Amino acid sequence: xxxxxxxxxxxxxxxxxxxxxxxxxxxxxxxxxxxxxxxxxxxxxxxxxxxxxxxxxxxxxxxxxxxxxxxxxxxxxxxxxxxxxxxxxxxxxxxxxxxxxxxxxxxxxxxxxxxxxxxxxxxxxxxxxxxxxxxxxxxxxxxxxxxxxxxxxxxxxxxxxxxxxxxxxxxxxxxxxxxxxxxxxxxxxxxxxxxxxxxxxxxxxxxxxxxxxxxxxxxxxxxxxxxxxxxxxxxxxxxxxxxxxxxxxxxxxxxxxxxxxxxxxxxxxxxxxxxxxxxxxxxxxxxxxxxxxxxxxxxxxxxxxxxxxxxxxxxxxxxxxxxxxxxxxxxxxxxxxxxxxxxxxxxxxxxxxxxxxxxxxxxxxxxxxxxxxxxxx
Numbered sequence: 001x002x003x004x005x006x007x008x009x010x011x012x013x014x015x016x017x018x019x020x021x022x023x024x025x026x027x028x029x030x031x032x033x034x035x036x037x038x039x040x041x042x043x044x045x046x047x048x049x050x051x052x053x054x055x056x057x058x059x060x061x062x063x064x065x066x067x068x069x070x071x072x073x074x075x076x077x078x079x080x081x082x083x084x085x086x087x088x089x090x091x092x093x094x095x096x097x098x099x100x101x102x103x104x105x106x107x108x109x110x111x112x113x114x115x116x117x118x119x120x121x122x123x124x125x126x127x128x129x130x131x132x133x134x135x136x137x138x139x140x141x142x143x144x145x146x147x148x149x150x151x152x153x154x155x156x157x158x159x160x161x162x163x164x165x166x167x168x169x170x171x172x173x174x175x176x177x178x179x180x181x182x183x184x185x186x187x188x189x190x191x192x193x194x195x196x197x198x199x200x201x202x203x204x205x206x207x208x209x210x211x212x213x214x215x216x217x218x219x220x221x222x223x224x225x226x227x228x229x230x231x232x233x234x235x236x237x238x239x240x241x242x243x244x245x246x247x248x249x250x251x252x253x254x255x256x257x258x259x260x261x262x263x264x265x266x267x268x269x270x271x272x273x274x275x276x277x278x279x280x281x282x283x284x285x286x287x288x289x290x291x292x293x294x295x296x297x298x299x300x301x302x303x304x305x306x307x308x309x310x311x312x313x314x315x316x317x318x319x320x321x322x323x324x325x326x327x328x329x330x331x332x333x334x335x336x337x338x339x340x341x342x343x344x345x346x347x348x349x350x351x352x353x354x355x356x357x358x359x360x361x362x363x364x365x366x367x368x369x370x371x372x373x374x375x376x377x
Contacts, residue, residue: 002345007062007176008373009278010081011035011058016156017164017192018087018115019054024169026057027336027347031374033360036075036353038062053333057348059356065096073361076369078103083172088116100187110185111175117167119191131159136162138163138196143203147217162194225277226251226267229306236289237306251301255283
């Protein structure tokens with residue numbers, strides 16, 4: 001039994017954070033039925049693309065929401081759902097007759113989750129955008145580079161997933177808790193700009209403490225030599241994050257720098273940071289990444305090699321925890337997270353787009369839509 005076995009989620013298929021949120025809920029046991037648009041020629045961004053990690057644990061049903069049949073199918077499934085996920089521009093679901101008012105009239109307990117970049121209101125609400133745009137305007141992209149380089153978005157993770165999907169999931173689960181206590185659902189407005197900005201509160205706390213400046217290149221994360229990314233002789237990269245004094249002392253000891261002239265004096269002497277960074281750059285560039293892994297990995301020097309996802313899947317620590325998986329004949333994907341009672345959940349099988357259309361339509365047409373859902377509350 002999984003923690004969300006009693007939760008029923010209807011997903012209006014889209015791209016990016018909405019499908020990720022639905023996948024995450026399915027990973028934790030939720031019964032997810034995904035409504036996808038039938039397309040003759042699926043594209044790279046199509047909700048009707050081949051089975052993938054984002055479709056695992058879900059059932060997939062083709063439906064044209066602009067048709068009376070598609071609308072009726074959604075409304076039939078809404079009656080017994082706990083939550084609905086949609087990621088269209090504000091007002092689009094209302095024009096289809098599938099907005100919160102119509103759905104909650106049939107099911108007052110429904111938690112209606114709305115996933116957008118800019119939110120349901122505000123000057124930019126109707127504008128198109130993507131992960132890097134939302135991260136940029138929220139303030140989250142500002143610190144994603146050294147001062148002398150252009151900020152680069154960590155693709156899809158900072159905005160779509162961190163600021164979007166995870167905040168939508170939090171809102172949905174909070175709404176379901178309220179609905180089960182009161183019988184009253186809610187509408188969740190999960191905007192990526194809101195979530196990405198909210199994630200900055202730790203950084204803003206550091207700003208209050210003087211660790212983060214209002215100019216790039218003057219903060220702990222982009223100027224301190226002991227919290228930095230360094231290039232290695234083989235073209236690889238490593239990171240150090242030895243902020244605490246005992247970890248910093250250990251790092252210098254392991255590197256043979258404890259007695260070096262440049263490293264004498266207080267760790268937080270900012271005037272000494274450029275010279276120390278330059279010396280560390282030369283040192284780390286003298287040996288390949290594997291050398292530094294052997295010397296520093298697993299110690300309290302706060303070290304991590306920069307790995308690609310494919311390399312990470314082969315790392316002994318991640319292998320021991322089963323962090324990545326690759327089904328036979330399938331693509332590399334990350335395992336469900338987090339763990340419960342020390343156990344990692346196995347993901348459900350990935351469904352091909354529309355693979356459950358016939359079985360679901362048969363039940364809905366027969367007036368037995370409630371039988372579509374796997375779990376009973």
